[in-house]
Amino acid sequence: MSTSESPVTRIMLAVNESTIRGYPHASISSRGAFEWTLQKIVRSNASGFKLLFLHVQVPDEDGFDDMDSIYASPEDFKNMKNRDRARGLHLLEFFVTRCHEIGVACESWIKKGDPKEVICLEVKRIQPDLLILGSRGLGPFQRVFVGTVSEFCVKHAECPVVTIKRRSDETPQDPVDD
Amino acid sequence: MSTSESPVTRIMLAVNESTIRGYPHASISSRGAFEWTLQKIVRSNASGFKLLFLHVQVPDEDGFDDMDSIYASPEDFKNMKNRDRARGLHLLEFFVTRCHEIGVACESWIKKGDPKEVICLEVKRIQPDLLILGSRGLGPFQRVFVGTVSEFCVKHAECPVVTIKRRSDETPQDPVDD
Numbered sequence: 276m277s278t279s280e281s282p283v284t285r286i287m288l289a290v291n292e293s294t295i296r297g298y299p300h301a302s303i304s305s306r307g308a309f310e311w312t313l314q315k316i317v318r319s320n321a322s323g324f325k326l327l328f329l330h331v332q333v334p335d336e337d338g339f340d341d342m343d344s345i346y347a348s349p350e351d352f353k354n355m356k357n358r359d360r361a362r363g364l365h366l367l368e369f370f371v372t373r374c375h376e377i378g379v380a381c382e383s384w385i386k387k388g389d390p391k392e393v394i395c396l397e398v399k400r401i402q403p404d405l406l407i408l409g410s411r412g413l414g415p416f417q418r419v420f421v422g423t424v425s426e427f428c429v430k431h432a433e434c435p436v437v438t439i440k441r442r443s444d445e446t447p448q449d450p451v452d453d
Numbered sequence: 454m455s456t457s458e459s460p461v462t463r464i465m466l467a468v469n470e471s472t473i474r475g476y477p478h479a480s481i482s483s484r485g486a487f488e489w490t491l492q493k494i495v496r497s498n499a500s501g502f503k504l505l506f507l508h509v510q511v512p513d514e515d516g517f518d519d520m521d522s523i524y525a526s527p528e529d530f531k532n533m534k535n536r537d538r539a540r541g542l543h544l545l546e547f548f549v550t551r552c553h554e555i556g557v558a559c560e561s562w563i564k565k566g567d568p569k570e571v572i573c574l575e576v577k578r579i580q581p582d583l584l585i586l587g588s589r590g591l592g593p594f595q596r597v598f599v600g601t602v603s604e605f606c607v608k609h610a611e612c613p614v615v616t617i618k619r620r621s622d623e624t625p626q627d628p629v630d631d
Contacts, residue, residue: 284493311613315462315582320498404493405615429607435489437583437615 283380286312287327287403287434289394289424292366294452299365302453303446304409308439309370312407313377321379328370328383329397330363331390360385391427398432405435411453412440461558464490465505465581465612467572467602470544472631477543480631481624482587486617487548490585491555499557506548506561507575508541509568538563569605576610583613589631590618 290305292298301309317324346352367383374381386393398406410425425438447453468483470476479487495502524530545561552559564571576584588603603616625631 281492281496284496314459316494318459318462318498318501320496320501323496323498435615435617437613439613 283323283325284405285325285327285401285403286316287329287398287401287406288312288370289329289331289390289406289408289428290366290370291330291390291453292362295447298362299369301366301369302409304411304439304441304453306409307441307445308407308409309373311439313373313379317377317379321377324379326370326374326379326381327401327403328367328381329394330367330383330385331393332359332363332385332387333390334387391424391431394424394428395431395433398428398434403434405437406432408436408438410438410440411450412446413450461501461503462583463503463505463579463581464494465507465576465579465584466490466548467507467509467568467584467586467606468544468548469508469568469631470540472629473625476540477547479544479547480587482589482617482619482631484587485619485623486585486587487551489617491551491557495555495557499555502557504548504552504557504559505579505581506545506559507572508545508561508563509571510537510541510563510565511568512565569602569609572602572606573609573611576606576612581612583615584610586614586616588616588618589628590624591628 288305288308290309291302293300293302312326317326346355363385367385371381371383386397394406394408406428408425408428410423413423425436429436429438441453466483466486468487469480471478471480490504495504524533541563545563549559549561564575572584572586584606586603586606588601591601603614607614607616619631
């Protein structure tokens with residue numbers, strides 16, 4: 276059972292930005308799932324685990340994401356893409372920095388697409404031992420309108436999945452916010 | 454993050470008997486979930502965890518469980534109940550013995566009732582950090598007929614839940630068996 280005998284446990288965490296504070300701030304549920312992982316699973320055994328942080332950016336299909344900017348050349352669009360990427364990296368920096376402080380190995384990367392589908396595809400590619408997802412813990416009525424990534428992944432991801440609900444004292448006034 | 458600073462992580466595992474070999478043998482999915490917990494979560498950090506084994510016995514409503522026995526007095530029925538209890542204890546003995554060998558703290562107990570409902574009630578009472586359930590990993594067609602405890606608990610248990618599917622090389626000829 277010692278670490279030298281068995282390969283490290285690879286835990287994938289899907290993380291996203293705060294809907295209230297925006298980049299580079301992590302959402303309440305992402306931070307909650309991360310802290311839970313450290314406190315309840317990794318504990319003092321940092322060398323036994325590797326954390327894999329995936330951030331999925333939703334492509335801005337209609338281009339209305341940044342109404343105040345002026346796009347005059349292909350270069351401007353390229354800059355916008357670079358800026359999005361930079362914002363995603365700042366989000367990941369928060370998690371990677373915490374891991375380094377604690378001494379737990381990690382990797383992080385960004386993908387574009389529909390979060391629930393990209394997460395399941397990345398699980399298939401990476402084959403982690405466990406996928407940990409934060410969840411807003413919405414009721415059935417709210418779920419109809421916003422959909423939930425975690426419900427989809429629990430059903431379709433090809434590895435064990437655990438969903439960590441937000442603590443009630445951390446839930447914002449509008450529970451759809453995160 | 455050291456163990457002395459944070460309380461142990463309390464993991465509840467619901468375990469049942471083999472449908473093929475009967476008591477005292479554990480089901481394939483129970484054993485799988487237990488081994489996964491040791492290998493991937495507890496690892497070498499035995500002192501950081503406490504495992505809580507719950508075995509739910511389904512009451513024998515129609516009394517046809519034991520066709521060859523003769524019941525002549527209330528005493529016979531009492532003996533039957535004691536025998537059922539003893540069988541359940543033998544099942545739990547397997548898990549408790551393994552935990553003692555590894556040096557991880559544990560507790561185990563038996564309840565009667567509908568497994569999915571009793572598991573959720575016990576989660577409410579015990580408040581574990583995580584509930585780990587073995588699953589046969591049945592397809593949608595088979596699930597309609599046999600129901601699944603894990604799906605119910607993922608939805609209704611008031612703690613994080615992770616479902617560990619059986620490895621395909623351990624699935625019996627009839628996947629409903631376990």
